[in-house]
Amino acid sequence: MKKLTAVLTASAMVVGLAACGGGNTAQTTAAATGNSADTTAAAEDTSAAEASSTAGAADGADYSSLAPVELVGADASSKGAAAQMLGELVAEKVDAITGGQLTIDYHPNSELGGDADVLRQCQNKDISIVVCQTAPMVSFVSDLAVFDLPMVFSKYEGSKIDEVLNGEDSEFHKKLAESYEASGFHALGFLQNATYRLTTSNVELKDLASFAGMQIRTMENTNHMAFWTAIGAEPTPLAWPEVYFALQSGTIDAQENAADTCLGANLNEVQKYLACTNHILYLNQICINKDVYNELDPLYQAALNQAVSEAMAEIAPQLTQIDQDSKKALEEGGMTIIEYDDSFYDEVLALDGVKALYEDINTKVNGLGTVLQDSLAK
Secondary structure, three states, X not given: OOOEEEOOOHHHHOOOOHHXXXXXXXXXXXXXXXXXXXHHHHHHHHHHHHHHHHHHOOOOOOXXXXXXXXXXXXXXXXXXXXXXXXXXXXXXXXXXXXXXXXXXXXXXXXXXOOHHHHHHHHHOOOOOEEEEEOHHHHHOOHHHXXXXXXXXXXXXXXXXXXXXXXXXXXXXXXXXXXXXXXOOEEEEEEEOOOOEEEEEEOOOOOOHHHHOOOEEEEOOOHHHHHHHHHOOOEEEEOOHHHHHHHHHHOOOOEEEEEXXXXXXXXXXXXXXXXXXXXXXXXXXXXXXXXXXXXXXXXXXXXXXXXXXXXXXXXXXXXXXXXXXXXXXXXHHOOOEEEEEOHHHHHHHHOOHHHHXXXXXXXXXXXOHHHHHHHHHXX
């Protein structure tokens, strides 16, 4: 079906949060669906990473002189999700790099428990490595609530976001790494490629006013709910298995999720519109118990870091393709895609309720929100 592009007048947006805008002029359409240049660059990085992996065991590192070590890794994601892809690929690569001297016994799809279960086991050294989205980890590393800042990444490309989240010279990366260490974890990496949680609805969400009074199913997250309330909607936490039928019966009007999740749940059967609100970044993290990491020989630490870096470079372009393919399939299934230009995000971020939420989250994460916005704006 025909795409709708909702363009709001720029004159109404003068009050936008300068720290969030960062002077980036890339259209959100490119951020939401993936920029072809980003994808090409990521593919080139992947080729280089693969060559590096091949050379890993032959670059002078003598892993054979080290005692074999087996780590235990886990995720609680759905089958085939990005978390599983990352965890399994890291396990494969670290085995290849070290010639089988360092291995990861990997357990995907909640084999060892849900998100909270595996994170607690990781904190207690019963599990070495966990891959998950950042939301469930806020209970363990409270500063991760910084990723609840709505639309903070919406106008940036994947390469810029990666630079801020994973770059060695990034102030944000350094401070967040310290938060992990203080909680008993060591951050290994953050996987994303500027794909986001989107909004499906039977209401044509062509502008900000269209969200008023809309009953939307959200995660049971106080920051997420505060955001939807601030833009005039009525957030309603609801168990995921109940969502399809609640939408079908009209009990709720809308829900928000990544495009592949919307497609997997066949929401095109009960929803007319897919609005690219890009309010929360689709982000997975991989971490290891801090003591386990520190106890590894430096050669093993380097091999693990190399495996994570290569795996993320390889998977990132796939995230963009999955997002694009899912949107296309939803459109072919009868949904109309609504996209926004930067002025829409500026208008949302200029709302008093959203600005108050930014201040509240920033206070809770000890100013890390300001560091994130400043880092993105550089």
